[in-house]
Amino acid sequence: MSGKTDQIKGRIKEAAGVLAGDKRLEREGKLDRAAGNIKEKVGEIAHDVKEKAKEVVDKVGSKIKH
Secondary structure (H helix, E strand, O other), X not given: XXXXXXXXXXXXXXXXXXXXXXXXXXXXXHHHHHHHHHHHHHHHHHHHHHXXXXXXXXXXXXXXXX
């Protein structure tokens, strides 16, 4: 499941918990939202690392060719 999906699922659970007065469901929703945020941030970091690695490989490759 994607980070956004977990965030949405969490918001729904949290709202349902509030409406039903179910503290457990509300907490579960908050945890799902937090997990979604973490997944999203990890994905962003992984993307940034891949981009930087590609830049390094390109620089090294261009210096080897010269």
